[in-house]
Amino acid sequence: MLEGVNVALGVTGSIAAVKTVELAHELRRRGAEVRAVMTDSARSIVHPWAVEFATDNDVVTEITGAVEHVELCGRDGWADVFLIAPATANTVGKIANAVDDTPVTTCATTALGADTPVVIAPAMHEPMYDHPGVLEAIDAVAEWGVDFVDPRLEEEKAKIASEEAIVCEVARAAGDRPLEGEHVVVTSGATAESIDPVRVLTNRSSGRMGRAVARACYVRGADVTLVHGVVGPQSLERSAATEIPASVPYADVREVESATEMLAATREACLGDGTGNGTHETGADALVSAAAIGDYTVETSDEKIRSGRDLELEFEPTPKLIDEIRADRPELPIVGFKAETSGDESTMIDRARETLERTDLAFVVANDASVMGADRTKALFVHEKDAARYEGTKAGLAGEIADSLVAILGDDRPD
Known part of the structure; x- marks a missing residue:
């Protein structure tokens, strides 16, 4: 996600600075090169040696005659993005007023003047975050981009955001955002059909592929709606205060x-509701249907079915999601997924083309069902006249899908 990206990491004096070492490691795991800048207050919380170890680079703790701020964040500077994590109320207020009395604020002023992308992850006590002056400073700085x-x-x-959220925002800031202004709807996970209040019919999908596609589209600048299937009481990890799944920022x-x-x-996400309240007024610009949706449902018993007796279930077909959305939105670019168990490549292509032609899809990603729940995958990009192989991580496949959407939506844009 961050391959080839140089990240200057500013660390200020929030107790959340204790998370800096792991954040630096995560940035590097995602492919970034990291160099850190620390305030005196931050050095009282985490030792520069620990940050040096985590980044594998010397840490800037003061601005000297070497003009480290310009070398890092100036025009033609080393950094592709300046990330301040954690950022205190004090630091945000100083940045809003161009006060440069720490290495971090001096780098921030330099980056803003040089049009180097800046990402800020605040961390402080909630009453400080709710202070009118702090909120005003955040709004002012946000208006600068x-x-x-x-x-x-x-x-x-106001605890520092998750590493996942920070990494995604850094990748989005450092990239070209070719999907900016586009609304992409992604389905993911497994559906479940209730047999009785205890039992369900479901499948083995983990939702990793769909979440990876959503992430890749967001990094490329899209607004993303993720329709995620969960089984029974299981759900995505949620933030206690916001009710937003913390694992999907x-x-x-x-x-x-x-x-x-x-x-x-x-359907609601693709059509839009015209109110702007929770959905895009104009609906989706593209749909990626990666969820493993059950083909059949049953009549649900109101009471638990007692065990130890013969049981027959009468199956009824469920509506085909892509067929229904195609009827609603004839012009919408839709990417379909087709899982097969045969392992035969020609059969996978034939089945994928049947779906492609029936529903007029942009393309179909055909894969073997054995990859459900795994980190790596094998897939075929099936178009009307050709098919391309992919083998690697699901994150890599998601990037290929997002890049294909860039090309498709780019072709649809007026000159």
Whole structure:
């Protein structure tokens, strides 16, 4: 996600600075090169040696005659993006007023003047975050084009955002954002059909592929709605204060269970409601249907079915989501997924083309069902006249899908 990206990491005097070492490691795991800048207050919380170890680079703790701020964040400077994580109320206020009395604020002023992208992850006690002056400073700096990673409001604290959220925002800031202004709807996970209040019919999908696609589209600048299937009481990890799934900071998430619920939520997201309240008024610009949606449902028993007796279930087909959305939006670019168990490549291509032609899809990603729940995958990009192989991580496949959407939506844009 951050391959080839140089990140200057500013660390200020919030107690959340204790998370800096792991954040630096995560940035590097995602491919970034990292160099850190620290305030005196931050050095009282985490030792520069620990940050040097985490970044594998010398740490800037003062601005000297070497003009480190210009070398890092100036025009033609080393950094592709300047990330301040954590950022205190004090630091945000100084940045808003061009006060340069720490290495971090001096780098921030330099980056803003040089049009180097800046990302800020605030962390402080919640009453400080709610201070009118702090909120005004955040608004002012955001108007300059700075991207803020919203904190998690828990236990009367504005805690620093998750590493996932910070990494996604850094990748989005450092990239070209070719999907900016586009609304992409992605379905993910498994649906479940209730047999009785205890039992369900479901499948083995983990939702990793769909979440990876949503993340890749967000990094490329899109607004993303993720319609995610969950089974029973299981759901994505949620932030206690916001009710937004903390593990999916890159999308507006709609959690559903049954195939009917997934169709309804996807239809709402694709059509838009005209109010701007929770959905885009004009609906989706593209749909990626990566969820493993159950093909059949049953009549649900109101009471638990007792065990130890013969049981027959009468199956009824569920509506095909992509067929229904195609009827609603004839012009919408839709990417379909087709899972097969045969392992035969020609059969996978033939089945994918049947779906492609039936529903007039942009393309179909055909894969073997054995990859469900795994980090790596094998897939075929099936178009009307050709097919291309992919083998690698699901994140890599998601990037290929997002790049294909860039080309498709770019072709649809007026000159």
